[in-house]
Amino acid sequence: MFMNEFSGSLGFQFAAHINLRFGAGAVNALPAEILAMGANRVMIVTDPGVHRAGLTNGLLDGLKKQGIAVEIFSDVESNPRDTTIHAGAERAAAFGPDLFIGFGGGSAMDAAKGIALLMSNGGSIGDYDGTDKVKKDLPYLIAIPTTAGTGSEVTANAALTNSATNSKMSVRSPRLMPKMAVVDPLLLASLPKSMASTAGLDALSHAIEGFLSLRASVLSDVFALESIRLIGRHLRPFVANPGNVEAASGMALGSTLAGFVISNTGTGNDHAIARALGGLFDTPHGLATGVLLAHVMRFNAPARPERFVRIAEALGLSTEGNESVVAERVCDAIERLVKDVGVPTHLAEIDVDRGRIPELVAIALKNVGPNPRRTSEADMKALIEAAFGSEAPIL
């Protein structure tokens, strides 16, 4: 049945550029493939932690052995700023790469998209904030994730920060989609526990918000349900030991599949509130989405209860009882998962200010997107207060 049972629509859109190299050691084959493509000047965009940890060493050595000139730009911070993109673009203009590699978490991959964009389109990155403002194709861009989280290796957008206003920019264009994604679970082995858990919960949030989205389709559902199944099964052992190749492979695949999902479905209230927290308090994205996930699911359950039965199946939970009973079971299981991987389940436990709930509400309401349950100002306030926890709210 090609129908979105929520809207009753018989049609849907699903776009994906799938050119994926997946598996333990996949990155090792890349230098020869890059040479075969005819590229001979490669710029790697990464962050200082990934670079210092030596994760880029194998790729660097391989490229040099093939006689390929390499420039490394390793100044990307988390929540990358426009100023960083401009500094990277200057380096690119001086070096003249014919191929870019974004190597790292979502920040490094998004920065690579921004730098490659400026190389072919010029101007400043703020000019491209919004949808479909990129007029020329980017140079060949390969994305190599070192977290199992953002899915940025297969998405057509870059989240960057406007340093003048401290607000988030979202550059969205099909031209930003990396031409190739190389997903190598061995690159996840040295992830710190907090990154493994929060990035993994971000990926789970992508799969669940995409599955519940008003824009979900029969195709995005295939990716979303498999992603939920993989992450539900592998997140705990992966956080316990990211060097567990089977668990890391499950997480890496789950997060990439979830990237295909949100590229098509968008995200809902979890990401709307997480973006507000990121803007006001610099709360790390994965931490915010993880803390909020079960709360947002409880809020959304009445809108698409039948979908919670399918989530229960993907998570291996019992589907006994009516839809609302199953939905409650699913939300409880997600909350348990969040706790089990060491992530707080209430905003009161992290560094955010309850007194600024009105600002959070105002910002989040602008980003509700295709959230399945219509969300009024009062709903959003109640949802955020519930996420803060039991302490009496400041009015």
Ligand SMILES: [Fe+2]
């Ligand atoms: Fe996310």
